[in-house]
Amino acid sequence: MSQTSELEPVQGADFSCSSRFADGKLGVSFVGTGDVGAIEPLGAYLKRVHAEATRLGVAEVSCDFRQLTFMNSSCFKAFVVWIDTVKNAQQSYRIRFLTDPAMHWQRRSLEALRRLAMNVVTVEGG
Amino acid sequence: MSGSAEKPLVSLEVSFGAAPPEGMVTPLCQSLLELCRPLLADEDAASRLRLTAHELLENIVKYSAASACELRFELHQNSSGSLFAQVQTSNVPRPENRADADERLAALSTAHDPLQHYDSIIADSARQPAGSGLGLARIHAETEYRLSHRFEGDALIILASGEVWLKKGTLP
Numbered sequence: 001m002s003q004t005s006e007l008e009p010v011q012g013a014d015f016s017c018s019s020r021f022a023d024g025k026l027g028v029s030f031v032g033t034g035d036v037g038a039i040e041p042l043g044a045y046l047k048r049v050h051a052e053a054t055r056l057g058v059a060e061v062s063c064d065f066r067q068l069t070f071m072n073s074s075c076f077k078a079f080v081v082w083i084d085t086v087k088n089a090q091q092s093y094r095i096r097f098l099t100d101p102a103m104h105w106q107r108r109s110l111e112a113l114r115r116l117a118m119n120v121v122t123v124e125g126g
Numbered sequence: 127m128s129g130s131a132e133k134p135l136v137s138l139e140v141s142f143g144a145a146p147p148e149g150m151v152t153p154l155c156q157s158l159l160e161l162c163r164p165l166l167a168d169e170d171a172a173s174r175l176r177l178t179a180h181e182l183l184e185n186i187v188k189y190s191a192a193s194a195c196e197l198r199f200e201l202h203q204n205s206s207g208s209l210f211a212q213v214q215t216s217n218v219p220r221p222e223n224r225a226d227a228d229e230r231l232a233a234l235s236t237a238h239d240p241l242q243h244y245d246s247i248i249a250d251s252a253r254q255p256a257g258s259g260l261g262l263a264r265i266h267a268e269t270e271y272r273l274s275h276r277f278e279g280d281a282l283i284i285l286a287s288g289e290v291w292l293k294k295g296t297l298p
Contacts, residue, residue, distance in 0.1 A: 014152070036148040036184065070152075073181055073261035077251050080260075084252035104173040108268040115245055116252075 007052050010041045017045055019052075026053055029064040034075035042075050046082040053093050060094040065106050066125070079113055087117040099125040127200050127214050127285070135209075136162060136201040145190035145217070146183070155180045158199055162211075165201065167291035174269040175211055178286045181261035182215045185284070189227070189257075190217040193280075201290070213271070214285045216278075223257070227282060230259035231275040234266045241267055 005021030007028075015038035019028045028049055034042060053061050086092055097113070099106040107123075114121040138158060146154075159176050166172050179199070186195045195217040203209050219227055237243035244267035251258035262284075266273055271288035 033152055035152045035180070036187070070176065070180070072184060073264050074184075076264065077258070077260055080248055080252050084249075102169060104170040105177055105268070109264070112244060112248055112267070116248055 003056055005052060005056065007045075007048055010045050012037060012041060014038075015042070017042065019049065021056065024056075024058065025060065025062065026056060026058045027062045027064065029067070031067040033069055034071035036072065036074070039072075039074045039078065043078040043081070046078055050082060050085055050089075054089070054091050057091070058093055060096055062096045062098060064098045065103075065110070066098055066100040068106070069103065070105065071109065076109055076113075080116065083113055083117050083120060087120050092120065095121050097121065097123045099123060101125055127198055127212055134200040134202040136165065136199070138197075138199040140197045142186075142195045144192050145187055145195055148184075148187050151180060151183045151187060154183065154197070162201060171211075171290045174271065174288060175213070175290070178211075178265050178269050178271050178288070179213050181265050182213055182284060182286060185261060186215050186217045189219050189223045191220045193218045209290050210287055211271075211290045212285060212287045214283060216281050216283045218280045219282050224277075224282070226257065228275070228277070230262060231273060231284065234259075234262060234273055235275075237266075243267075 003021070005019055005026060007019040009018035010016055012032070015032040015034055017028060017030045019026060049061060083095060086095060097110045099110060101107070110123045114123050138161065140154065155176055158179055159172055162175060163172050166175070183197060196215065198214045200212045201209065202212070234243065244263045247258060247260055247263040251260045262273065265271055265286055269288060271286040273284065273286050275282060275284045
């Protein structure tokens, strides 16, 4: 029996995230501006992503940042918490960030996340 | 703010009667960016400026007591011809946050290795509910803006200053 993902998307005025699950891979896309209005929904969403990735037993979750124009430090911290959780989880998986080289903050911020957990995080496109 | 008698190339000053509403931070930073973007040499400079202004403004929103706040921005040229952007905020922090802010800002400016210091704050923040100083550390490590701070009475003044490059032909 094939598995399906049950992640509810987040749809705000300036920020949204959604997921797709195909061929055994879980991908999450982030769009818009991650500012104060996105902090709570993002934190809750990343907890659900972790639960879903664990339930599905995926080896990797890809995070598409190519349409994410900005992320404040509180949203950044939500990713820190998630990565720390994955790093210390019994059932771990890799997190691959897809970036837009034209958005320079992505390279700098995500490189810091990679240093937090080099065995977990990879960054592409920067 | 620059300490120079020279008139800045661009200046902007926004005063708030109380801590600004959260929803004002992004539009204000976008406006600042649009004001400067025609002058800045590349998107990297714009990106660093946006992050700096955004994190400093959000700090005001989060940690101000109910009193006046201020954001000041200047783009100016020093005597050797280098161009600098300066973002300065002034607010009265809540009394319980004052010592912590002083300590965190002092630690940033005296960190032997800024990147290592940043990594350590990131790691600590994973298990800290709030107030980890991540925003200030992010400015320090990711934008190459230098942070300094001082107290004037109850008010905390934070100044972020970084070198920028202008588009060719934008200055006479």
